[in-house]
Amino acid sequence: MSKKIFSGVQPTGNLHLGNYLGAIKNFVELNNDKQNECIFCVVDLHAITVKQDKDQLKNNIRETAATFIASGIDPNKSIIFNQSKVYAHAEGSWMLSCMTPMGWLNRMTQFKEKAGKDKEKASVGLYIYPILMASDILLYDATHVPVGEDQKQHLELTRDIAQKFNKDFNCKDFLKVPEPLIKKNFSRIMSLKNGLKKMSKSDPSDLSRINLTDSEDEIINKIKKAKTDSLPIPNEEQKLKDRPEAENLLGIYSSISNQSLDKTLKEFGGKNFSDLKNELAEILSSKIIPISNEIKRLINDEKYLDKILLDGANKAEQIAGKKIEEMKEIIGF
Numbered sequence: 628m629s630k631k632i633f634s635g636v637q638p639t640g641n642l643h644l645g646n647y648l649g650a651i652k653n654f655v656e657l658n659n660d661k662q663n664e665c666i667f668c669v670v671d672l673h674a675i676t677v678k679q680d681k682d683q684l685k686n687n688i689r690e691t692a693a694t695f696i697a698s699g700i701d702p703n704k705s706i707i708f709n710q711s712k713v714y715a716h717a718e719g720s721w722m723l724s725c726m727t728p729m730g731w732l733n734r735m736t737q738f739k740e741k742a743g744k745d746k747e748k749a750s751v752g753l754y755i756y757p758i759l760m761a762s763d764i765l766l767y768d769a770t771h772v773p774v775g776e777d778q779k780q781h782l783e784l785t786r787d788i789a790q791k792f793n794k795d796f797n798c799k800d801f802l803k804v805p806e807p808l809i810k811k812n813f814s815r816i817m818s819l820k821n822g823l824k825k826m827s828k829s830d831p832s833d834l835s836r837i838n839l840t841d842s843e844d845e846i847i848n849k850i851k852k853a854k855t856d857s858l859p860i861p862n863e864e865q866k867l868k869d870r871p872e873a874e875n876l877l878g879i880y881s882s883i884s885n886q887s888l889d890k891t892l893k894e895f896g897g898k899n900f901s902d903l904k905n906e907l908a909e910i911l912s913s914k915i916i917p918i919s920n921e922i923k924r925l926i927n928d929e930k931y932l933d934k935i936l937l938d939g940a941n942k943a944e945q946i947a948g949k950k951i952e953e954m955k956e957i958i959g960f
């Protein structure tokens with residue numbers, strides 16, 4: 628069955644292994660299936676929910692597009708564009724905001740985490756961020772949305788919003804209720820320094836993550852310094868309970884090697900972490916360095932990247948522009 632895929636990544640710099648294994652690697656697989664229609668968006672409107680430097684933002688938008696292409700997304704097959712170029716996203720977000728109860732947003736755990744202790748100082752944009760995300764998805768009638776585990780709650784909200792809109796305006800099936808595509812395993816990659824914390828671009832320690840632009844030496848060094856525990860590697864999954872760092876490194880190895888955790892445990896069970904780390908650094912380098920080199924090559928070609936983004940925006944506009952007009956008609960404008 629052909630799928631309509633939509634997903635987005637924020638251009639906030641430091642795209643890392645979590646973004647790659649949790650999302651971008653799956654984008655590439657979906658792009659490679661001829662039957663799918665894929666749209667991958669650089670969500671720059673989402674990025675400004677926290678303060679951004681103007682020049683840095685411009686570079687990060689290009690770098691995110693470059694990362695998509697360097698990872699294997701074919702811009703001739705999939706639409707790649709940045710969100711701020713298609714006005715319908717912000718317009719749709721407003722209309723959906725007007726029918727989304729505040730109570731639904733108050734449940735969002737990511738807002739609570741990101742806003743921190745001083746919620747009063749967080750931007751309104753950060754609070755309504757998930758509604759913009761719903762607008763992104765619903766404007767394209769996306770059937771499937773590939774994301775990491777941390778976006779699950781936002782996708783549930785998107786589904787609720789679609790159903791409420793259809794019910795409130797008596798327009799059954801107008802907004803399509805999308806399915807999340809979250810890998811059962813390895814959809815939450817953790818920090819290399821703390822197995823209980825998500826790998827994140829905002830972690831102040833660069834040693835906590837592998838960036839997709841890291842050099843081979845950096846990858847080797849970060850894996851060498853990754854936190855482990857003092858026990859040997861077990862050979863069964865149950866024995867990984869309460870060993871988050873071990874579970875994370877074994878998960879990363881399995882995911883990047885496209886094999887099950889069970890197979891990895893058979894390979895390394897009884898061995899020391901130094902054995903796993905050597906192999907892990909090697910396979911990560913072999914997969915990440917070509918991507919890193921290609922990102923660096925592409926970001927020097929601003930003209931090419933801007934053309935991809937502009938062509939993508941024109942195609943996206945055709946789809947989203949039509950849907951937003953229908954939405955307005957339904958609402959009564």
Ligand code: TYM
Nearest residue numbers: 634635636637645646649650670760774775814815816826
């Ligand atoms: P963002 O930019 O924070 O992350 C991009 C993608 O990377 C995944 N991810 C991870 N997966 C596994 N382990 C991790 N440590 C990890 N860190 C990040 C995220 O789950 C995500 O899939 N709100 C979204 C962007 C967005 C979007 C959308 C996504 C805006 N509109 C519409 C899908 C559909 C976000 O902040 O992603």
